Amino acid sequence: MKFLCVECDQQMAFGERRLPGDGTLAATFKCPSCGRVVAMLTNPMETQLVSSLGVEIGGRTVPAQPFEMIETMMTAGPVWSHDAQERLTRVPNFVRGMVKKIYADYAKERGIAEITPAIMDTARAELGLEGM
């Protein structure tokens, strides 16, 4: 997709992509001529459709990881908050699945419905998971 500043007849440049955590997506585009910025906002269903294709608006910045869609989109057990998901991405890929399972098991055993950074901190302290 491309965005055109009709007034300047200039193709707009991609600015940034944001995932607010409520299932929506925002992507900004800027006119290089007049500086006007527009935002494309998608609703949760539209965002989901894009996610299900395994593509990213604005282009990929990092290569796809194995089972990327399966791991991020399957909800087997507790839900992960946006911030918790973001924190999980900082865990090295080769142990991420294992670490995720440890936190998920911790939450399930305690009846916790959503894993947040605070829950991760508590679990880390209780289970002695330094560096995870």
Add this chain to the structure above:
Amino acid sequence: MRTYHDLPGPDRSGLLEQITAQRRRVAERLAEVRQIVAVMSGKGGVGKSYVTAHLARALARSGRPTGVLDADLNGPTIPSLLGAPHTPIPKSRAIEPAVGSDGVKCISMAHLLDDGAPLVFRGPSADSFVWRGAMEAAALREFLADVAWGSLDVLLLDLPPGMQRYIELCDLLGEAPPVLTVTIPTPESRDAVRRSMRAAVDRGSQLRGIVENMVGPQFSGRAADELAQEFATHVLARIPWHPGPELWDKLATRIAQTRRPTAHAP
């Protein structure tokens, strides 16, 4: 006002290029797989997974490295049939498949779901009818592209009833895979399987033959013979209710004899 193709600047999102890269990744991963065979039937409950698992084990016993991809995402049974319950191991660039009886490699949604838990995707549940199919197709793509299948003689794909997963598979592979059809003897099964065989032929799949399962006094009919005649293909095996290993070995030999190497050019 200018249109998409009038604008000379790059399409930063490059969605088409991203999709093309996904297809290339599938092709590269399967480059060392000598042949892919889709095990399918238009009918549920005819024993596709049972036939797939025992055929895979027989192929492996005969010295042919074999893998099974359980494409029945909502009713996965392959790990228990293959004796491969262990979780696949994530490595840096791929997922190591589970290894079951007789050395058959496999991947299945059963490895990733808790016991008894349904396959549920994160997303707006009210609109799930819109996006769920695309999610399942993406899961199939990752099973193909992200599992370290390595060098295989045969990769069997155990497809669920219906045609949707087969169509997705054709798109992901870039060509229609050879098809092994499973039926039971009844006229009802024949009629359902006929539709799927017709669809497979129309898509360009080579019919590798028919396996008639659950043969015995419990079911009447000649579904396999009638379908074989109609589609000019072979009945490769008739599986009774309690088959011995020699029957699977014979089926494996027949499958190997009828093979046609599959090209997976990117």
